[in-house]
Amino acid sequence: MKKDFQAIIAAMTAEEKVALLSGSGLWRTTSFPQHGIDDIVMTDGTYGVRYSTSQIEQGENWNITDFLAVIGQSAGEVEQEQQKGGSEALFSKSKPATCFPNGSTLACSWDRELVYQMGAALAEECQEMGVGILLGPGINIRRTPLAGRGYEYYSEDPVVSGDIAAALINGLQDGGVGASLKHFAANNSEFRRTEMDSVVEERALREIYLAGFRRAIDKSNPWTIMSSYNRLNGVQTSQDPWLLTEVLRNEWQYDGLVMSDWYGIKDRPASLLAGNDLAMPETQHDKQELLQANNRGEIPSDIMDTACLRMLTLLDKVQQHRKPGTKADYQQHHQLAQRLAAESIVLLKNEDDILPLLPGRQRTVAVLGKPAQEPVIQGSGCATTVPYMLDRPLDEIFEVAGNDFNIEYAIGTPEDNVIDEQAQAQAVEVAKKADVAVVFVSTAIGEDGENGDRKDLNILPSHEALIRAVARQQPNLVVVLANSDAVVMPWLSDSKALLETFFAGQGMGRAVADILFGRANPCGKLTVTVPNTLEETPAWLSYPGENLRHHYNEGLFVGYRYYDRRKLTPQFPFGFGLSYTTFSYANLTTSVAQLEDGNALTVSVEVTNSGKMAGKEVVQLYISAPAGELAREVRALKAFAKVYLEVGETKTLSMVLNWQDFACFHPGVADWVVDAGEYQLHIARSSRDTALSTVINLCATPYYPPLQADNSLQQLINNPPAFDRVVKLLVSKNSLPETLVREKLITIAPDLFCGLFIALTEFLAIDITRQELAAALQGPQG
Numbered sequence: 199m200k201k202d203f204q205a206i207i208a209a210m211t212a213e214e215k216v217a218l219l220s221g222s223g224l225w226r227t228t229s230f231p232q233h234g235i236d237d238i239v240m241t242d243g244t245y246g247v248r249y250s251t252s253q254i255e256q257g258e259n260w261n262i263t264d265f266l267a268v269i270g271q272s273a274g275e276v277e278q279e280q281q282k283g284g285s286e287a288l289f290s291k292s293k294p295a296t297c298f299p300n301g302s303t304l305a306c307s308w309d310r311e312l313v314y315q316m317g318a319a320l321a322e323e324c325q326e327m328g329v330g331i332l333l334g335p336g337i338n339i340r341r342t343p344l345a346g347r348g349y350e351y352y353s354e355d356p357v358v359s360g361d362i363a364a365a366l367i368n369g370l371q372d373g374g375v376g377a378s379l380k381h382f383a384a385n386n387s388e389f390r391r392t393e394m395d396s397v398v399e400e401r402a403l404r405e406i407y408l409a410g411f412r413r414a415i416d417k418s419n420p421w422t423i424m425s426s427y428n429r430l431n432g433v434q435t436s437q438d439p440w441l442l443t444e445v446l447r448n449e450w451q452y453d454g455l456v457m458s459d460w461y462g463i464k465d466r467p468a469s470l471l472a473g474n475d476l477a478m479p480e481t482q483h484d485k486q487e488l489l490q491a492n493n494r495g496e497i498p499s500d501i502m503d504t505a506c507l508r509m510l511t512l513l514d515k516v517q518q519h520r521k522p523g524t525k526a527d528y529q530q531h532h533q534l535a536q537r538l539a540a541e542s543i544v545l546l547k548n549e550d551d552i553l554p555l556l557p558g559r560q561r562t563v564a565v566l567g568k569p570a571q572e573p574v575i576q577g578s579g580c581a582t583t584v585p586y587m588l589d590r591p592l593d594e595i596f597e598v599a600g601n602d603f604n605i606e607y608a609i610g611t612p613e614d615n616v617i618d619e620q621a622q623a624q625a626v627e628v629a630k631k632a633d634v635a636v637v638f639v640s641t642a643i644g645e646d647g648e649n650g651d652r653k654d655l656n657i658l659p660s661h662e663a664l665i666r667a668v669a670r671q672q673p674n675l676v677v678v679l680a681n682s683d684a685v686v687m688p689w690l691s692d693s694k695a696l697l698e699t700f701f702a703g704q705g706m707g708r709a710v711a712d713i714l715f716g717r718a719n720p721c722g723k724l725t726v727t728v729p730n731t732l733e734e735t736p737a738w739l740s741y742p743g744e745n746l747r748h749h750y751n752e753g754l755f756v757g758y759r760y761y762d763r764r765k766l767t768p769q770f771p772f773g774f775g776l777s778y779t780t781f782s783y784a785n786l787t788t789s790v791a792q793l794e795d796g797n798a799l800t801v802s803v804e805v806t807n808s809g810k811m812a813g814k815e816v817v818q819l820y821i822s823a824p825a826g827e828l829a830r831e832v833r834a835l836k837a838f839a840k841v842y843l844e845v846g847e848t849k850t851l852s853m854v855l856n857w858q859d860f861a862c863f864h865p866g867v868a869d870w871v872v873d874a875g876e877y878q879l880h881i882a883r884s885s886r887d888t889a890l891s892t893v894i895n896l897c898a899t900p901y902y903p904p905l906q907a908d909n910s911l912q913q914l915i916n917n918p919p920a921f922d923r924v925v926k927l928l929v930s931k932n933s934l935p936e937t938l939v940r941e942k943l944i945t946i947a948p949d950l951f952c953g954l955f956i957a958l959t960e961f962l963a964i965d966i967t968r969q970e971l972a973a974a975l976q977g978p979q980g
Contacts, residue, residue: 317369360413
């Protein structure tokens, strides 16, 4: 029976309403048996369910100290505690769950359907554990590779971020578990994250940092949105009415619930007034502050009641979708984790086609490095998951290689931060006797995560030393890399092949083995640009900010947009990834040759597997806008599709571009605008590898930025509606023929550099006031 939420709200006291809009302990909402309201459980997990019995089942005994201990614990510490069977680590109290590929890996699959399946699997595990809201996905733009939580986020591009997030959310919510899309917004660094003010000009904010959120909301309607810790242009995001009400609710029409990040609210009454409904977790100070503000009449009753209605709607939705008795199939989920890893790992280099390894040419394989035995599969912080199962690369290599290869192992790097000369020498000897050496390396464990950014973009010095030492004796060297985000690669020339896994989850070991020996054809593509040096990254000069302000000086030009605009050649471009086969493109067509205002366009292309192995290709569609008043990217990703092709098979792919895909945000008119003219459409293998291009002509309604009295006469002429109004004003003042006035203004415009008012009153001696001119420039109102 449908509940009468309005009646429940009417029956609640002010204290009850405040409690309803607050957490109960760390991870629960408040229950009200007298009103028939049950609580729900929320837990972390952008790539796996982190359900801690101590935190959730005994949540009333937890406090902020425990919370900080949780988010501060690294993945390495978790695994050490698990291996030792220790009980001291907070994460060791978490229930095992499937540790899927982290965001930085997952998005490299570019596979919406596969990500949907991951969302469905996460929902099943949540249902088994009684979790109603999973706190993810996180989709903040990877503006700098130094960002501590870059491993959780998907891309430097909002189209990839939005589409991958929507797929995960749909899979999760179709399984009856709510998502919490986070962190809204501009949380692009972990450096003093609760103090810093992200200063972003509105165009970059709209086109880059908010665009992924809007895309995900449009395509999935997440049940909740989580506000971020930082300030945005001077206002705390959790109490920003522009962000949470004007943009999110009024413009985007989002009707779900907004919750805070944990301990992310600094002024509870202000946050509720701004549109932040739920404060998490429970703090007595926030509850008292809100109740007192309410009692003083500072909180309008409709705002309080609307937030309560959203809360009751969410609670009821979760309860209605509960599936008691659910038993998750962890074996099946492990297989999905393996598949996701295999489709997300990116083959960045394959000189002389050294991969895949074949028994006819590489009989003996040396496997080197500590991560071959102790894989680095995830980042650190509150997203860390205790893996239900774990594929160790060395074990999987032995199994996949079978009797066709001789596998020899040497650790090479027993300690991450110390170069062990003896162990390194042993590894070199093993490599010398082999036909090929596969070296597993990583970045430092625990330096990625919450509340702190990476120190640099290097892999561990001991791992780099191992690569160089082995390369001096064994030219056939394959590197398998685990890292949170992009790294610099001064050692790249020492290797013939490079597999980029980022943090690929518990199935990484099997995925790597399958790719090495050709059982799987790599098909991942980068979702960030890999730089040559840290200093060339777009945010370098303004990172990490100072005086609590972090200026996004590169504006719109983030990631590949920056490299294209600067004509810089990165180490590896956005969208890049190799395969064991080749793909060819032909017959690029558009549904119309000319696109009328407001319509959509279908772009089609034929893709053929022209190589010798079945595989998948990620087809990327970019647009280049004509020159206009505003600076535009050289090219911008607008759509993508992934296709599986047998050898020799051809398929036609179609991608739809909406009118909005051609738009940019114009701060002068405070709206999205589309310039008329010819747009280039590029079908590409990466942002730097265009296969086919064509042109589409757009017929767009002209737009005119508002004019002021100090604009030039030429700018007035370029604005026909305003020009007409000013001409009529001048005619009314001096009785000259309108045609003559127009001709006179057009004739003298190129020679005048002064503002309009001076031009008209001094050079034309027209007796008008500033107020009359301003009214004519502004035009009719209402």
